[in-house]
Amino acid sequence: MQLTDINKDTYRSHLNVIIVSAIAFFATVGVGISSLLVFYFGSAAGDNFFLNLLGVSIGGAIAAVCLHRLKSSEYFYEVAYVWDLKHELNLINRRLSTLKRAANDNNIDAIIILLYNYHGSRQLWQLDDNVLNLQELELELIQLEDKIRQLGLKLEPNQYQRNLLIKF
Template sequence: MTLTDINKDIYRKHLNVVIVSFVLGFAILSLAIGQLLISQFGSATEGESNFTFNLIGVAIGLAISAFILSRCRQHPYFKEIYYVWQLKQLQNAIYRKVAKIKPKAMEGDVTALQIMDFYYRSLAQVYQLDNNTLTMNELESNHQIIKDKAEQYRMTLTQTSFDKAVLSQF
């Protein structure tokens, strides 16, 4: 995956529209399907609960909404959202191995230093896009430690792309 500059305003605008659309679509589908199931299969006796039909309606509504969202992810409107989603998945994969990678990076392992550099660069990008500035100072100081370690071993870290397969080494 390659780090790409994303327009924050477009990303936030598209993300907000997608979130609101998903929630509204999910709610409408859940209610409509639940009511349809109750009208077709519900009992007419008063006092009986139709909880099961409503729950089935929610499950079906969620499945349909998720299916529609997954089918739309390749649309140009979703470009920034899908990029950030993929980046967050990659960050999660790296995070699960950070406990093994970071000590190797401190020992000067080239691959580990590159992984940590990419990880911190990608985190900084996502934090800025999501307005998560509270932990930015800590992130920058951790990234500086990796940069200093690379400099100590006479390495230049300018990597803006990353292959997930590299993680299998750790």
């Protein structure tokens, strides 16, 4: 996955619309299906917990399928990009300690992965207004870029490919 600049305001407004729409859709469909199941198959005694649970589960599944299909639409571009970026960074963060040790040993692939991780994390934190750890991240990025210069390398975050993680 390549890092791409996206508009923060567009991302935030689209994310808010998508969240509200998804919740409204899920609630409407879940309650609607639950009501239909209780109406047709429910008992008069009022013990319809499993029918309600089934209806809400079906509603959630329908909402998830709709979100998955809409993910490739133009409106979802920024939100889908951030979802994918979070997923990619999560895969990297699971191996972070190993990657840092390998980068200290001048492993080029580990350095590329860390460079991508730092740039991607900075972008993500700025988009989500999560600036608490940004100074620490910037320091680590400066140290990594200094190491890259010392090694005489020309590396870019977009040289990252997921298959580089296989080695770690």
